[in-house]
Amino acid sequence: MKTKFILIGGFLGAGKTTLVGQLAKRYTDEGKSVGIVTNDQAADLVDTHNLRSLGFEVGEVAGACFCCSFDNLVETCGKLGDGQMPEILIAEPVGSCTDLVATVILPLQQLLGEQFELAPFGVLLKPSHGQKILAPQEGSRSGFSPQAEYIFQKQLEEADYLMIGRADQLSGEAADALRDRLGQVAPDVPVVLVSPKTGTGVDEVLGYIESPMIAGRRLLDIDYDTYAIGEAELGWVNLTADVTPAGELDLDAFVGELVGDVARSISESCDGQIAHLKASIIADDTQAVANVVSNDSPVDIGLASGRTITTPVRVIINARVAMDPDQLETICTSSLKAIASKHNAQAISLSAHSLRPGRPTPTHRVTTS
Template sequence: MKDTTRLILAGGFLGAGKTTLLFKATQLLMEDGKRVGLVTNDQASELVDTSFLLRTQVNVAEVSGSCFCCNFKGFTDSVLQVKQEARADIIIAEPVGSCTDLSATLMQPLKENFNKDLVISPLSVLADPLRLADILDGGTAGLHPSAVYIFKKQLEESDFILISKADLLDKKELDALKEKVEATYPFATVLAVSSKTGEGIKEWLKLLETSTSIGQRILEIDYDTYAEGEAVLGWLNGTVTLKGVKTNWNKFVTDFLNDLATQIDKMQLGVGHIKVLLEIEQEYITGNITGSSETLSIRGEVGNSDFAQLTINARAEITPEILDELIKKVLKRTAGDNIDVKTKAWKFLKPGYPKPTHRYKNVIYPCNDKS
């Protein structure tokens, strides 16, 4: 048996649906008898993604405190750790949603230095269809222009572009969007996928095994614009414990997110994403906001109980201090007098200037990559 593990990098802007896709892909791979590992990434700990993906019952490693490209050793150490502990056939890694330049900072050094341990798959980038359509039409999808710059650069360097959440569009709309993406990015393989229906995911995983287009483009990146695109976002990660007698936690999550979405609309905030995960033992609810209140979605259901844990990840175009104040006010208002809120972990920040460990100027062609 060969001692190699396939590594899949699945990037894309905040709110693209990466984590849900990883969850679904992992389930499909495990059903096919594959051993799977996952690596998540963020600027701070207390990740909704990690807690959610642990429910796949696979080995999950988290690189927090910096992005993969700025902590390349931390990233590769985590990949090799998962490879060993899980004896993984496949590892899927999810970079920070505001990162770009991954071909130069991750794909090339991986191909040059880890070719014996890992089979590197094409760089896949997910894009929310509504944001994608607006930006291709010249809009900003409610984002700062520098954030749009990151969004576009992610697509420009991709080997595979996955139009995520394909179930949000009818066939005619989806076909038209796919045609426009293929015309704009003719070098990429374009697929429509849906974590809700499973559409396109098996096809994507199969194509990754045979494609030889692996990190084929290195872009010119204006790092000042890139840094601004990250810095316009306030970041908040927090986990709280909740205590209330026989509380209806389904209603709690719904009320919390509806109130938060209303405040976002009033403040006209650009939102990268806001994610929540409420857990009661094996039961859980997830919630997402990726823009205005119209983007709010809630999945899952839990029973009434006295205790719950809530993890919140928020990325919005506002200072971290105001984001912190906003989240705390809405949380306090939702809890009212009947629910006791205790902070387990809480951090808000603004990302620093990106300083990648490596930045290759040329495409590397290891033996398993060059056609």
């Protein structure tokens, strides 16, 4: 039997990982074997550890987006499963990536169609991004450059179906206005209201995934120069450290304060625009995760541990912000040390990787369906 390959796209901070976890749970509850592949420009992803902590088998493609690491993607898929490819593969690409139909979906269809059954391509968007970029109020701006906004719009244009996330936080009027705007950007594309956190709308998403809708119907007309500039605008920081407490350490309070301090420092010290900022604190048998998805959004404890411990822990920070990556690394490092000191703990073995994404160079690019 072929493995069903499900690609869930969307801009940074849209909630893709939470949705992937919901989809994986639905399929696992049906008795199907599931593998997940995460993707990032650098290693040590909070999302990978988060999904593994939920009991899922997860592979990670690091160092480049799926389109530029196509062979690595295929190899990683082949390593999932106990000697046999899982029945379901769910892949989450880098949030700043687009043109995935031409560089991932159609190459998989045409080169490895005997192994994979491609599900319709769904793209998830955060309502605040949609409202700021697609229907801005007079005199307002999204905080991102026109080139970064270009990536966001191209992601919408190539979707087989679209998902408006955080449905539990949207009024009916706001949802209808966003639907109307999406209809102008991507005409005749179905739109689903979904809340990855509560599970609302996930069954409807599964309906599209399992439908006979053909995958990859919308090839983009895309300017790679504009695309490259938009990606390079974002500073990328992945930081890891070991934290040793002198006494009791409240995991949820620590990770929440850490993310809040980084976000506050970004807003106060520079004109940086947060696309996604997340951190996890990992003990032997538990984990807590917190994130912020914009400059004006509150800290969300996406995964609470409810635990206080006295043993050493591992802390991971993933920051995606429109600002200089070296400055962002300095902020993340300073915040970690400050919050550790506040909790009577010490951060050691600190390692950070900062970068700006390079120009996307796809392994394959199909120009006709």
